[in-house]
Amino acid sequence: MSEHTSVLLSEAIEALHINKGGKYIDATVGAAGHTAAILKAGGVVLGIDDDPIMLALAKKKLSGETRYRLVPGNFRNLKTIAQGQGFDRVDGILFDLGISTIHYADERGFSFSESASLLDMRLNPQTQAVTAADLVNSLPESQLAVLFEDVMTFKPARRLANKIVKARSEKKIKTVGDFLEIVGEGRKPMMALRMAVNSEVENLKAALPQALSLLKTGGRLVVISFHSGEDRIVKEFFGRFGRPARPVIASQAEVIKNPSARSAKMRVLIKI
Ligand SMILES: C[S@@+](CC[C@H](N)C(=O)[O-])C[C@H]1O[C@@H](n2cnc3c(N)ncnc32)[C@H](O)[C@@H]1O
Known part of the structure; x- marks a missing residue:
């Protein structure tokens, strides 16, 4: 199985301002790169992913770690999932949108280089x-x-x-x-x-207000997107609460090492 390199890793951790013992939700846990870094910085993490294959991988990656739990689910149901786990006044929430490098290498039809694969593309064939x-x-x-x-x-x-x-x-x-x-x-x-x-636009639109409602005052919502349509949704939503700052983008050094970081834009909203 190929590896996924987390995008804007140190920037996202800095933006989340991890408090020791603070509660964080990684709404797109994937290969658990960001989650592992939040744990390392002292946070407690609820990791969510709608793809059962990714959740199993995250579990493997985090073996030996403590202070986290992993839950299957779609972030369009973020509030219900989080409240069910006692994560309802949290310090920070991260969305690292889209799919991972691992998805492109599997046979679900995500990659244009896998021409023999069936054109499927469902993240979760059990629910879609x-x-x-x-x-x-x-x-x-x-x-x-x-x-x-x-x-x-x-x-x-x-x-x-x-x-x-x-x-x-x-x-x-x-x-x-x-x-x-x-x-x-x-x-x-x-x-x-x-x-x-995967109803990506609809899910994002549904999840952002839920995420904001789960944050405690001063809590941080961090969203990394890879497509201008998604970034527009995030910018518009964040703009309702003040003038949105410029998005953080990947450094040249990161893009050279990891070309999928090229289109990444990270935005941060602090709940007031
Ligand atoms: C870019 S990857 C995350 C990578 C992760 N941050 C890391 O460092 O390894 C995005 C993940 O979000 C998951 N995902 C996409 N849409 C989702 C949704 N609506 N609900 C839950 N998970 C979703 C995908 O299955 C994928 O594993």
């Missing part, structure tokens, strides 16, 4: 019924275009939707390779599909 293949094979052309407009402008999105509808009338789209044959360069369309399959 609709795959990426279901969407591209069944959505009406107009809805497909709206889906792609999350990552590209109006005209290319319409063109792409039209190409897909024509292609699927001849042959069902099953694999990543089938999809790439139609769309050509696949990074952005694949991202739009993943975001739609």
